[in-house]
Amino acid sequence: EAAVTQSPRNKVAVTGGKVTLSCNQTNNHNNMYWYRQDTGHGLRLIHYSYGAGSTEKGDIPDGYKASRPSQENFSLILELATPSQTSVYFCASGDAGGPNERLFFGHGTKLSVL
Amino acid sequence: QQQVRQSSQSLTVWEGETAILNCSYENSAFDYFPWYQQFPGEGPALLIAIRSVSDKKEDGRFTIFFNKREKNLSLHIKDSQPGDSATYFCAASGASGGNYKPTFGKGTSLVVHP
Numbered sequence: 001e002a003a004v005t006q007s008p009r010n011k012v013a014v015t016g017g018k019v020t021l022s023c024n025q026t027n028n029h030n031n032m033y034w035y036r037q038d039t040g041h042g043l044r045l046i047h048y049s050y051g052a053g054s055t056e057k058g059d060i061p062d063g064y065k066a067s068r069p070s071q072e073n074f075s076l077i078l079e080l081a082t083p084s085q086t087s088v089y090f091c092a093s094g095d096a097g098g099p100n101e102r103l104f105f106g107h108g109t110k111l112s113v114l
Numbered sequence: 115q116q117q118v119r120q121s122s123q124s125l126t127v128w129e130g131e132t133a134i135l136n137c138s139y140e141n142s143a144f145d146y147f148p149w150y151q152q153f154p155g156e157g158p159a160l161l162i163a164i165r166s167v168s169d170k171k172e173d174g175r176f177t178i179f180f181n182k183r184e185k186n187l188s189l190h191i192k193d194s195q196p197g198d199s200a201t202y203f204c205a206a207s208g209a210s211g212g213n214y215k216p217t218f219g220k221g222t223s224l225v226v227h228p
Contacts, residue, residue: 004157031215033215035218040123040220041220042120042203042218042219042220042221043158043203043218043221044218045215045217048215058215090157090158092157100146100163100165101146101207101216102148102160102163103148103150103158103160103216104159104160105150105157105158105159106157107155107156107157108155108156108157
């Protein structure tokens, strides 16, 4: 069974602080994604990666950085967190890298920026 | 500009009824349409998907009807059960410059009353 693990599950941060959200997958998938989910907006793509060492900007990358040091790990970094970044963040891995790609999601990280 | 639209933010049905969730898209290059199901506190999980070469895909109580000419599709949940209460995301992807990353709709929250 595919496994995507996110840590932490919950995080409270202060405005202006640095936040790192971590994601680990044991599926050996090349593609990984970071989404945020907000009421009324659904799932919006922040950053994604095609493999170790690669990161690409998604639809809403401003205020976020990403890092893919290995096939298994993909991090989302908020250098200067703001209250508008309060959200639920989901990491996913993709199994095909093509038009039939299935995404496997983690359980999410609930981030509150005060 | 929203490329994948789900017409209802929420839908309520009674147990045993057929729930119909609608989705439309704008990009003619989309050719793969997965539906993801999300329960509270969890990440989305792939439920069923269809390619644009087909007009119907069935899996148990779940059926996708696809209309390529009209650029819309619908998910039918036959004999709805309270356990089907969840948020359903319509997504789309296609070979746009070799970039297959999926685009999600905003989701439809389905409540099935016993």
